[in-house]
Amino acid sequence: MPVQDLEKIFQEKIDQEIKIEPRDWMPEAYRKTNIRQISQHAHSEVVGMLPEGNWISRAPSLKRKAILLAKVQDEGGHGLYLYSAAETLGMSRDEMISDLLSGKAKYSSIFNYPALTWADMGAVGWLVDGAAILNQVMLCRTSYGPYARAMVRICKEESFHQRQGFEALLVLSRGTDAQKAMCQESINRWWWPSLMMFGPKDSESTNSDQSMKWKIKRKTNDELRQQFVDMIAEQIKVLGMRLPDDQLKWNEERKHYDFGEINWDEFWNVVKGNGPCNKQRLDARKKAHDDGAWVRAAALAYAAKKINTKNEKAA
Numbered sequence: 001m002p003v004q005d006l007e008k009i010f011q012e013k014i015d016q017e018i019k020i021e022p023r024d025w026m027p028e029a030y031r032k033t034n035i036r037q038i039s040q041h042a043h044s045e046v047v048g049m050l051p052e053g054n055w056i057s058r059a060p061s062l063k064r065k066a067i068l069l070a071k072v073q074d075e076g077g078h079g080l081y082l083y084s085a086a087e088t089l090g091m092s093r094d095e096m097i098s099d100l101l102s103g104k105a106k107y108s109s110i111f112n113y114p115a116l117t118w119a120d121m122g123a124v125g126w127l128v129d130g131a132a133i134l135n136q137v138m139l140c141r142t143s144y145g146p147y148a149r150a151m152v153r154i155c156k157e158e159s160f161h162q163r164q165g166f167e168a169l170l171v172l173s174r175g176t177d178a179q180k181a182m183c184q185e186s187i188n189r190w191w192w193p194s195l196m197m198f199g200p201k202d203s204e205s206t207n208s209d210q211s212m213k214w215k216i217k218r219k220t221n222d223e224l225r226q227q228f229v230d231m232i233a234e235q236i237k238v239l240g241m242r243l244p245d246d247q248l249k250w251n252e253e254r255k256h257y258d259f260g261e262i263n264w265d266e267f268w269n270v271v272k273g274n275g276p277c278n279k280q281r282l283d284a285r286k287k288a289h290d291d292g293a294w295v296r297a298a299a300l301a302y303a304a305k306k307i308n309t310k311n312e313k314a315a
């Protein structure tokens with residue numbers, strides 16, 4: 001069948017909300033866009049374990065430690081479902097990881113900021129997971145079947161993450177003056193980087209138009225960012241804290257909050273590898289990969305041994 005006809009059938013399926021599955025014909029650019037987005041999403045989950053992992057041993061109570069351990073473990077699991085979803089498109093996990101470690105593949109800018117205080121564990125849960133979940137709820141309806149299905153499970157866990165972050169901040173916001181100050185200071189540092197998670201403005205977003213046509217994305221970067229601002233601007237009232245933006249104001253006409261301009265130079269600087277922790281994060285991933293070499297070798301040897309034993313029994 002000519003490629004034009006295949007493309008027409010493909011787009012009709014998308015328009016009719018039929019999921020694209022691994023064995024279906026798809027344009028090469030659709031495959032590549034999905035591999036790019038899903039693998040970068042997986043990398044974000046795995047690199048995202050680092051700022052929080054750093055606080056497991058310093059959590060203020062056994063309860064907080066158990067919660068944080070479970071959350072970080074969930075993030076590792078999310079990375080694994082996502083690598084598996086990306087593998088169905090024909091790229092091996094080894095290649096994806098090698099692209100991450102060489103700096104070729106991106107991961108979310110947010111994880112290049114340091115987690116300096118205990119309040120950051122609350123702020124990461126509330127703001128970072130809060131931003132991630134808005135984006136991921138949309139992705140539960142993405143057109144590529146394995147990605148959409150991975151997202152359903154991830155979202156269930158992510159909504160718990162966000163609530164635990166909010167609750168941790170709520171406790172601090174009702175605590176001593178020092179705890180309140182720590183809570184506010186953390187929100188001040190995480191607010192703007194959280195807004196950057198949604199990506200560049202629509203007018204600067206190179207992938208959005210095509211990804212919207214293919215229903216990989218269902219909402220644009222700016223739409224999701226606005227939804228996030230509207231949600232957080234209300235939730236912060238419960239905390240009795242403030243967002244570090246003098247221009248944040250309800251706009252009755254638009255029925256949305258107006259907010260100040262994001263520092264896009266900072267965003268691109270972080271995306272290009274020059275954020276406060278880019279080097280530290282990649283070094284940590286490289287070390288973990290090298291330290292884990294013996295585990296991969298042992299798993300392969302064990303799998304080979306099992307196959308041999310099975311063959312011997314069958315013979």
Ligand code: FAQ
Pocket residue numbers: 036037040041042044045048049075106107108109110124128129132135196197198199200204205206207208211217221271
């Ligand atoms: N950081 O044309 P667009 C989480 C890049 S998961 C770095 O608008 P697109 C869980 C973009 O890749 C968080 N790079 O791109 C958790 C592109 O470059 P490329 C991650 C960014 O793909 C919580 C270029 O800029 N979530 O947090 C960023 O249409 C707590 C132009 O941008 C996902 O990955 C950025 N923020 O839209 C874990 C969700 N933004 O690749 C631990 C899936 C943009 O052409 C603790 N991804 N770039 O070289 C998406 O929805 C999309 O990829 C967007 C970007 C919305 C992120």
